[in-house]
Amino acid sequence: MKLRLATAALGIASAVLYPAISTAASTAASASTSAHASPAVPEQPTLELIMSDPDWIGNAPQSPHWSDDGGSVYYRQKREGEDFSDLYRLALDADSAQKVDETTAPADSGRDKVYSADRSAVAWLRQGDVYLRHLPDGVIRRVTATASDESQLRFSSDGRRLSFLRDGQFFAYGLDTATTAQLTDLREEDDPDAEPAFDVLRAHQLRNYRTVVETLRREDSAAQATGERDLRPPPIYLGDEYRVLERQLSPGHRQLALVVTARNGDAGRKGSMPNYVNADGYVSVREVRTRVGRNTQSPQTLLLVDLDSGSITPVDFGSLPGIxxxxxxxxxxxxxxxxxxxxxxxxxxxxxxxxxxRRDISVTGLAWSPDGRHLVAQITANDFKDRWLVTLDSEEDDAPAPRLQHRLRDSAWINWAYNEFGWLRDSRRLWFLSEESGYSHLYLKAIDERRARALTGGDFVVREPAIDPAENFAYVVANRAHPGNYEVYRVPLAGGDLQQVSDLDGVSSFSLSPAGDRLLILRSWYDRHADLYLGASDGSGELRQLTDTVSARYDSIDWNVPEIVEVPSSHVNRPIYSKLYLPPDHDPAKSYPAVMFVHGAGYTQNAHMGWPYYFREFMFHTVLANAGFVVLDMDYRASKGYGSDWRTAIYRQMGHPELEDYLDGIDYLVESQGVDRQRVGIYGGSYGGFMSFMALFRAPEAFAAGAALRPVADWMHYENDYTRRILNTPLVDPEAYQKSSPINHVEGLQRPLLIASGMQDDNVFFQDSVLMVQRLLELKKPDFEIAIYPLDGHGFTNPESWLDEYRRIYKLMQENLQ
The missing domain is CATH 1.10.287 (Helix Hairpins)
Known part of the structure; x- marks a missing residue:
């Protein structure tokens, strides 16, 4: 069964139901919907409007969560004209949401909450402090009120204590005693009282001076007596060789898992970034990230610390297959x-x-079993070709030996997404995501059994898994029906078919109610940002829309809603899903110019049915279409949502398969949409800027003009974790960098090029654009320009910069394509 939209609640007939829900939503509309009045005459979008502060669109609900009794929902909403958000409470039987006074005591737990095993208590963090609620009587206690931020909330396995991390040490709050005790005193230094190494002079002194020996004996005796009376935990000295990266306390509060790396490891030389526009009139300089291959990516070690004895045991991963x-x-x-x-x-x-x-490794995830006996660790090779899930039995007498639960291999690279895992309450079974089938799917495995069992399968992607409180079902978001349509599904943990429980075309995420019987869905559509919906978790009944936060002004504009088309590929046996924007009254028998948009991030998905991350570009494409341009936005190879083969097609050859896809896109536009092959432009930001370079440099005959925004010019200047996955390192794989970096292909430029970069960009450095300009000058290329934005980073924050950048893009396309 699937949740379907309750059309009666929307006041419209089901026969004309439009998935974007452009009418007033429900009686429980957000109290903070934008107050812009609807104009008498429909407004046409202009560059000034669409690049202005996006508050004019209305602000979507963020971080929704349930009240403790399931009778209300909470969400945050950005305050108009500010850079912070307010908290709202919407009672499900009320007509409107109410703003919550966050200076008063909370009435419900927060979003990132943890429950005790019997679900009689819930704990959460609020402004860095710990709160606890006893659910049977509803009494809320503020556990901490400190200047430090607490984190890592967890109930003990017996449910009697709540642990948390503060300033690198763990503490436990007794639910019965209402007292807080420090559990760890971990010190990254040598033990000052450790027995010194043999020293001939010291030995001489101790042999000859009885008073010295007696003084030392008395000091040791006093220290021992003081320690026996001291209720604080004894210090545990790691030595000065380690730097702690992560720490996880066991639910029994007996062991500590530490991820460490060498303190003196080579972190690499950092970059420097100047800011020329400051209040004091001087130039300021800040340090920014290192470059790929310029540090050693120090290997990590997992230590198990026994809090009773103080013993520290390194875990040996030498038995991992392939290590x-x-x-x-x-x-x-x-x-x-x-x-x-x-x-x-x-x-x-x-x-x-x-x-x-032996291959260096990183510990990329840790989780103790609910009973505290087993620790699961996710280990990733630093060459990104392997991911292992292993468990460690803390009750083993000797050093715990890792027991392999799952190995994921990839000849290209292990994905940085789809790596979630966790325990079921029985402390015997693990659930995890894996791309071993070629697509992200959900698996279940008992740690004492040999094989994992796939709960989902097929040529689609599963993400955002959540286990219901009764542990009968796993809920997921999946694009089973269409690569760009993400709906909510559930699958029985005992095995069975994947069941669709929402019927809201678009892109959805969800939150289960405390009882697990209802879903709070955050769903968006092509031309509408996300709003909240409510329905039954089994998919029965009708779906109720809770908020409608799109402004009347935005709603009044006739936006060009794209169609997702399947562009035939000449290189792989599957289509390239793309968004197509057509001019009003488009006639394929006529001749049109075209603009091709390249989404950024490399690994993201933009040809989906939801509100895009690139929402300004969506609005800009309406402006372009209204001016007579056909626009194509492609999910080229490397994009997210299409499986690992699509993702890894760019391994060691960034910019090559993607360009082939864009050339296929031109063929599609020419053959089916009336586009003039000689009038095609291209633009994009970040990875899209990199691809605009590659398009103009490597296929100059195909593109009449291009704009590269915040572009990568040379992958040797980008960061380690991303670039090393795809191109390895410049030392080990120089051919991949030579082939993939635009700076090595500049000779091919023949058409007008616009470069636009923020000077405070600490993702793709402004230096990339400077290096590209220098190369263009050396090659005496005549037809390029650069626009710089002194106060903006990778994602612009100043509307004036957005406007200037897109005015230049629009002018570039008008002058060279029309």
Whole structure:
């Protein structure tokens, strides 16, 4: 069964129900819907309007969550004209939402809450402090009121204590005693009282001076007596060789899992970023990230600390399958010849390329079982070719040996998404996401059984898993019906079919009610940002819309809602899903110019049915379409939502498969939409700016003009975790960087190019654009310009900068395509 929209609640007939829900939504509309009055004459969007502060659109509900009794929902909403949000409470039997006074004591728990095992208590963080509610009587206690921020809330396995982390140490609050005790005193230094190493002079002094010996004995005796009376935890000294990256306390409060790395590890040289526009009139400089391959990506170690004895045990991952292999061996040999052929000293390069005896790893996730006996660790190889899930039994007498639960391998790279995992209450079964089938799916595995069981499967993506309180179902968001349509589904944990429980075309996320019987859905559509809906978790009955936060002014404009089309590919046996915007009264028998948009992030999805991350570009495409342009926005190879093969097609060749897809897009536009092949432009930001470079440099005959916004010019200047996955490192895989960096293809530029960059961009450095300009100057390329924005970063915040940038793009396309 599927939840369907309650058309009666919307006051419209089901025969004309439009998925965007453009009418007034429900009687429970948001109290803070924008107050713009609807104009008498429909307004036409202008660049000034669509690039202004987006408050004029209305502000969507954010971070929705349930009240403790399930009778209300809460959400945050950005305050108009400000950079912060307010909290609202919407009673499900009320007509409107009410703003919550956050200076008073809370009436309900917050969004990121934790429950005791018997669900008699709930705890949450509010402005960095800990709150606790006893659910049977509703009494709320404020557990902490400190200047420090607490985190990592967790109830003990016996349900009698609530632990939290503060300033690197764990504390426990007794639910019965209402007292707080410190559980750990972890120190990243050597033990000052440790027995010193043999020293000949010290030995001489102790042999000859009885008074010195007696003084030391008395000091030790006093310290021991004081320690026996001291209720505080004894210090545990890690030594000064480690730097702690993460810490997780077991539910029994007996053990601590620590992820550490070498304190003296090479972090790499950081970049510097100047700011020329400051209140004091001086230039300020800040440090920013390192570059790919310029640090050693220090390996990590997992330590298990026994809080009773103070013993510290490193976990040996040498038994992991494949840990002693070198998946980069072939590339190392090729790199040696590549660097040597270009003048490098062979022996120096050979030494630098030497593979480690064992692959370095990072600990990318930890979770203790509810009973505190087992720890599950997610281990990722630093070359990103392997991901292992292992469990450790804390009751083993010797050092716990990792027990492999799952191995995910990828010859390209392990995804940074779809890695969620967790325990069921029985402390015996794990659930996790894996792309082993080629798509992200949900699996269940008992830790004492050999194989995992797939709960979902097929050529679609599953994400955002949540287990219902009764542990009968796993709820997920999936694009099973269409790659761009994300609905809510559930699957029985005992096994069975995937059941669709929402029928709201678009893009949805959800939150289960405390009882698990209802769904709070945050759903958006092509031309409407997300609003809240309510329905039964089994999909029965009708769906009720709770908020309608789109402004009347935005709603009055006739936006060009795109169609998702399947562009035929000449390189792979599947279509390229794309958003197509057509001019009013489009006639494919006529001749049109076209603008191709390239979404950023590389790995994201934009050809979906929801409100886009690139909402300004969506509105800009209406302006372009109204001016007579056809616009195509493609989910090229590397985009999210289409499985691992689509994602990894760019491995070691960024900018090549994607360009092939855009050239197929031109063929599609020419053959079916009346586009003139000689009048096609391209633009995009971030990865889209990189691709605009590659398009103009590598296929200059195909594009009449292009705009590269906040663009990557040279991947050797980008950050480590992203770039190393796709291109390895410049040392190990120089050919991939040579092939993939636009700076190496500038000679091909023949058509007008606009470069636009924010000077405070700490993601893609402004330096990339400067280097590109220098290369263009050296090659004497005549037809380019650069626009700089002194106070903006990667994502612009100043409306004036947005307006200037898109005026330039519009002018570029008008002058070169019309």
């Amino acid at each position: 002693d292999e070198d998946p980069l061996a072939r590339l190392r040999k090729s790199a040696l010849e590549w660097h040597t052929a270009r003048g490098a000293d062979r022996e120096q390069v050979k030494a630098a390329l030497a593979a480690p005896a």
